[in-house]
Amino acid sequence: xxxxxxxxxxxxxxxxxxxxxxxxxxxxxxxxxxxxxxxxxxxxxxxxxxxxxxxxxxxxxxxxxxxxxxxxxxxxxxxxxxxxxxxxxxxxxxxxxxxxxxxxxxxxxxxxxxxxxxxxxxxxxxxxxxxxxxxxxxxxxxxxxxxxxxxxxxxxxxxxxxxxxxxxxxxxxxxxxxxxxxxxxxxxxxxxxxxxxxxxxxxxxxxxxxxxxxxxxxxxxxxxxxxxxxxxxxxxxxxxxxxxxxxxxxxxxxxxxxxxxxxxxx
Numbered sequence: 001x002x003x004x005x006x007x008x009x010x011x012x013x014x015x016x017x018x019x020x021x022x023x024x025x026x027x028x029x030x031x032x033x034x035x036x037x038x039x040x041x042x043x044x045x046x047x048x049x050x051x052x053x054x055x056x057x058x059x060x061x062x063x064x065x066x067x068x069x070x071x072x073x074x075x076x077x078x079x080x081x082x083x084x085x086x087x088x089x090x091x092x093x094x095x096x097x098x099x100x101x102x103x104x105x106x107x108x109x110x111x112x113x114x115x116x117x118x119x120x121x122x123x124x125x126x127x128x129x130x131x132x133x134x135x136x137x138x139x140x141x142x143x144x145x146x147x148x149x150x151x152x153x154x155x156x157x158x159x160x161x162x163x164x165x166x167x168x169x170x171x172x173x174x175x176x177x178x179x180x181x182x183x184x185x186x187x188x189x190x191x192x193x194x195x196x197x198x199x200x201x202x203x204x205x206x207x208x209x210x211x212x213x214x215x216x217x218x219x220x221x222x223x224x225x226x227x228x229x230x231x232x233x234x235x236x237x238x239x240x241x242x243x244x245x246x247x248x249x250x251x252x253x254x255x256x257x258x259x260x261x262x263x264x265x266x
């Protein structure tokens with residue numbers, strides 16, 4: 001039995017027992033659970049609704065592509081057949097590449113001006129050779145244009161006798177449209193660079209291609225010149241020397257990369 005509290009005179013005190021009211025849990029979070037984010041409007045436990053499986057089929061089911069992408073549009077190119085190895089006793093001798101004889105710098109435009117560049121061709125002499133050929137081209141172009149002008153003038157003077165018309169297109173108020181247009185067309189045809197746009201061609205193969213391109217780059221930076229570069233390939237013949245009794249062909253054909261640099265006057 002629990003002890004009772006007494007007054008100073010020894011009488012027991014009368015205690016009023018107050019029963020605490022039932023406390024209702026206002027916290028929506030159960031024990032050992034995570035707290036929900038604070039809300040100023042409601043303290044109810046949110047209900048989570050799981051999506052129900054629909055019995056309807058998908059609107060856009062996956063279908064095979066009507067035109068599947070092609071992995072390889074073009075079939076792979078066959079690799080070139082490599083030449084068989086030579087026996088250790090065989091020796092290979094390279095022949096020089098054949099080319100037609102070079103024309104003189106004073107030849108007409110019908111003969112192309114070609115300079116063959118090798119790996120040992122010096123840079124400055126190559127520039128001087130190209131400049132010399134271009135100077136001859138400009139000289140021939142001026143001579144042909146002056147002779148053509150004199151020929152046209154004589155023909156027009158002969159055609160204008162008795163008709164009162166002059167053969168030259170002069171700014172005297174009596175110009176003819178046909179004569180002016182003809183002079184313009186003929187001037188364009190026989191302008192700078194020759195009648196057919198005469199050019200100097202630099203040809204090189206193998207290691208000499210770098211030297212030919214260096215010369216072309218130099219003239220490309222100069223004013224009044226035009227430069228074109230064309231890539232190609234040539235074939236050369238090599239001689240094979242072997243000992244007696246060995247079945248090896250006496251000659252072999254190899255392919256070399258080549259470049260042609262065309263330099264002309266604008």
